Amino acid sequence: MVNNHALGSPLGTQRTKVLMLGSGELGKEIVIELMRLGAWVCAADSYEGAPAAQVAHEARVLDMANPDQLDALIDEIQPDIIIPEVEAIATQELHKAVDAGIQVTPSSQIAAICMDRERLRVLAHETLGLPTTPYRFAGSYQELVAGAKAVGFPCVIKPIMSSSGHGQSVARAADDLEASWAEAQHGRRAADDGEVSRVIVEAFAPLESELTVLTVSSSAGVVTxxxxxxxxxxxxxxxxxxxxxxxxxxxxxxxxLAVQIVDGLVDVAHQHQEPGWGVFGVELFVLKDGSLLFNEVSPRPHDTGMVTIMSQRLSEFALHARAVLGIPVSSNDTRLSIPQGMTAASRAIVVEGDGEVVFTGVEQALSTSDSELRLFGKPAVHGHRRMGVALSTAAGTDAAREKTRSLLDKLHIDVLPADQNTSIA
Incomplete structure (x- = not known):
């Protein structure tokens, strides 16, 4: 178990080397925080010009789901730490990296569990006893029909291996199941491998709201x-x-509930002599009666956690960097830094079109008090894509959310015609 990393100046030869697998907007913030602490970082992704690649010491482009390409990259970089920031990764190579003495964040075992909804749900509900929606797993259309009948309609169907809503649908009656099965097969990860994807079919919960509880596992233990x-x-x-x-x-x-699931995952890591350090985004459902259900957990900083740039003493990215480097994280590090009665809010800047995105009016937007922008610098959009985030603080939730909306209204967004050579993930 790695617990002491050498950090130093850019000219140092012994400082910690970190390999980021995935270089999106969250990875970019993590890279910046790691570099502030003296680590050397290589950012990898499937396309050139990814956000984190723009700020890291070095960058590589490869198919991270290809075991041979990923193995070659690890052999070239010889990192001390590997940080997976996406799920389309050849996890068997992460296991091999751990065997070679490399620290995987939070662990190779946790990465494999969290990218597989079946393994995660079995651990959370059947092993740890966390409350969840009624569910069934299905490996064929016939099993889906039986599972939907068991949990009732409406029900939610998701591929076992997917994220960000890809392949997910709601079946409100038996007649919808065929389309839901097709959507799950089309939207899952590695959809071109010719194999049938297993799915989870869940009862539709009477939701009041959804929560994310960012939970940090470090050398000092687990805090939220x-x-x-x-x-x-x-x-x-x-x-x-x-x-x-x-x-x-x-x-x-x-x-x-957040501590319970993270403790369970960290226990798995410890069983395989891995530290289990890092930030976890624990997603929970709040029902209309005030009860809570576990939904999912991401073993990395969470999209919703962008708000912590404005709200906390240390953002989720700074917390992640400290944890993975073996630096203790306490409840003082996770406390809110905004005054009592204030709320911080974030709003995704989602752009539709085909081409390069250009922002103007940034000076007008940033004239809004207690507000920030993060423009990710992604090279292009084809369809729709999250290209930035607006951040504000105000007195109360409604006011803070409205402030981010008004900030976006001051931006002008153009999509220039796509160059034929433009390629994005």
Whole structure:
């Protein structure tokens, strides 16, 4: 188990080398925080010009789901730490890296569990006893029909291997199941491998809201951040805010469930002599009666956690960097830094079109008090893509959310015609 990393100046030869697998907007913030602490970072992704690649010491382009390409990259870089920031990764190579003495964050075992909804749900509900929606697994259309009948309609169908709402659908009656099965097969990860994807079919819960509880595992143990409220569209983040104006008993229970699932995952890591360090984004459902259900957990900083740039003493990215480097993280590090009665909010800047995205009016937008912008610098958009985030603080949730909306209204966004050579992930 790695617990002491050498950090130093850019001219140092013994400082910690970190390999980022995935170089999106979250990875970019993590790279910046790692570099502030003296680590050397190589950012890898499937396309050139990814956000984190723009700031890292070095960058590589490869298919990270290809075992041979990933193995060659690890052999070339010889990292001390590997940080997976996407799920389309050849996890068997991460296991090999651990055997070679490389620290995988939070662990190779956790990465494999969290990218597989079946393994994660079995661990959370059947092993750890966390409350969840009624569910069944199905490996064929016939099993899906039986599973939907068991949990009832409406029900949600998701591929076992997917993220960000890809392949997910709601079946409101038996006649919808054929289309849901087709959507799951089309939208899953590695959809061109010719194999049938297993799915999870879940009862449709009477949701009041959804929460993310950022939970940090470090050399000092497990601590949580204040719960984050969120709004999604088609399974993808659009807004988040912190703190959440819910009854304290509900919030206390949310933190208990978050610690329970992260403790369970870290125990698995320890069983394989891995530290299990890093930030986890624990997603929970709040039902109309105030009860809570576990949904999923991401073994990395969470999209909704962008709000922590404005709200906390240390953002989720700074917390992640410290944890993976073996630096203790305490509850003082996760505390809110905004005054009592204030709320921080974030709003995704989602752009539709085909081509390069150009922002103007940034100076007008940033004239809004207590506000920030993060423009990710992604090379292009084909369809729709998250290209930035607006951040604000105000007195109360509604005011903070409205402030981010008005900030976006001051931006002008153009999509220039796509160059024929432009390629993005």
């Amino acid at each position: 951040c204040q719960a984050i409220g969120q709004r999604q569209e088609d399974g993808d983040y659009r807004e988040s805010w912190q703190p959440v104006g819910l009854d304290q008993k509900v919030l206390d229970r949310a933190h208990e």
